[in-house]
Amino acid sequence: MTEAARRLTVPNQPAAELRARGFAEALAAARGKHVLIALRGHPDPDGIACAIAQAHIAQRLGVAQTTVAYCHELSHRENRALVKLLGLDLRKIKTVRELGKVDFLALVDAHEVDPDLADGGDYEVLTIVDHHRPASPPKARFVDMRMDVGATATIFVEYLLELAVLDPDAEEDRRIATALMHGLSTDTDDFTFARSTDFRAAGQIAEICDRDLLQDLSRRLIAPTAMDVIARALQALGVRRNFAMAGVGFVTEAERDTIAQAADFLVRREDIDTCVVYGVVGDKYIEGSLRTHSASVDPPVWLEQAFGTDEKGRPYGGGRRDKGGFRIPIGFLGRVTDRAQLWQLVEHAVRTALLRQSGEDPTPGVLVPPVAPT
Numbered sequence: 001m002t003e004a005a006r007r008l009t010v011p012n013q014p015a016a017e018l019r020a021r022g023f024a025e026a027l028a029a030a031r032g033k034h035v036l037i038a039l040r041g042h043p044d045p046d047g048i049a050c051a052i053a054q055a056h057i058a059q060r061l062g063v064a065q066t067t068v069a070y071c072h073e074l075s076h077r078e079n080r081a082l083v084k085l086l087g088l089d090l091r092k093i094k095t096v097r098e099l100g101k102v103d104f105l106a107l108v109d110a111h112e113v114d115p116d117l118a119d120g121g122d123y124e125v126l127t128i129v130d131h132h133r134p135a136s137p138p139k140a141r142f143v144d145m146r147m148d149v150g151a152t153a154t155i156f157v158e159y160l161l162e163l164a165v166l167d168p169d170a171e172e173d174r175r176i177a178t179a180l181m182h183g184l185s186t187d188t189d190d191f192t193f194a195r196s197t198d199f200r201a202a203g204q205i206a207e208i209c210d211r212d213l214l215q216d217l218s219r220r221l222i223a224p225t226a227m228d229v230i231a232r233a234l235q236a237l238g239v240r241r242n243f244a245m246a247g248v249g250f251v252t253e254a255e256r257d258t259i260a261q262a263a264d265f266l267v268r269r270e271d272i273d274t275c276v277v278y279g280v281v282g283d284k285y286i287e288g289s290l291r292t293h294s295a296s297v298d299p300p301v302w303l304e305q306a307f308g309t310d311e312k313g314r315p316y317g318g319g320r321r322d323k324g325g326f327r328i329p330i331g332f333l334g335r336v337t338d339r340a341q342l343w344q345l346v347e348h349a350v351r352t353a354l355l356r357q358s359g360e361d362p363t364p365g366v367l368v369p370p371v372a373p374t
């Protein structure tokens, strides 16, 4: 039977088998070796779950050692709770070297090594498994990029079924299933944006999950700092037709996630479909989060059109179907001591770019007066 015919008769199955086999073959090259699963950016539940799933599969396939590591803060309270409640062993690193001899890197829920991992480029990337649209072709021995899944966790559920079936009676296996379910639900906004493949994956691990733990994990807490930032966003909110934007002023690095939380909140306003919340993070970057449920807004494209690219041609922003983010270094300007003035500059530049991109006239008259920075 031809591949096409088989695919017709048993939807998904042959492709799933092939991909899992390819993944296993790549990992086989690391038999007896040390693989670093390097999370990019601030680890989120999907990335963390996939990392421990890959570590589990790797172990079964004879990889001698796996380390899961990240190089940015584990900044979200819920992400710290995930690591704590599941008793996960995650390492925070600045270089790969500090882990001793590492033979390969593996990327999950990302397709590039974190640029802040100083010597990340010196190591071969063995596998890439991700659902973010790549800006450039990802380079690794094995690549599985799927834009049609709501979470990378869905892909790992598939791998687990083919390569290392989870045992409902084993504590570790239950933990992995629980983490994957949590990753699935957070990445799909509680399954609102889930595809059929995501539902299928959730169904396959539902009986193995620890329900009590899952409930603890999904308790959506809002930190007091996030509430403050949401209040600032509401105060500064500017609405143009179905587009809303809000500049929240200065935010510390540890609290950067509050910008995304404010955007999650604002996009629920019923008369808009897209919003952007932005601020100056750690006096180093203008950072912003975009949230949309508009069919015509593609976050990575929209953000690139609004903010362009850096001198190396890399877009300042990226994202997926319903959300995106951007980060623009402010460099030397970060030293400006008059924060009100600095904020005014940032506010003006960002608002102009956003209004232009949303098809509005960015003349000063339509700019909402900036809120005093904090």
Ligand SMILES: [Mn+2]
Pocket (backbone or CB within 6 Å): 046, 047, 109, 131, 150, 151, 152, 187
């Ligand atoms: Mn993800």
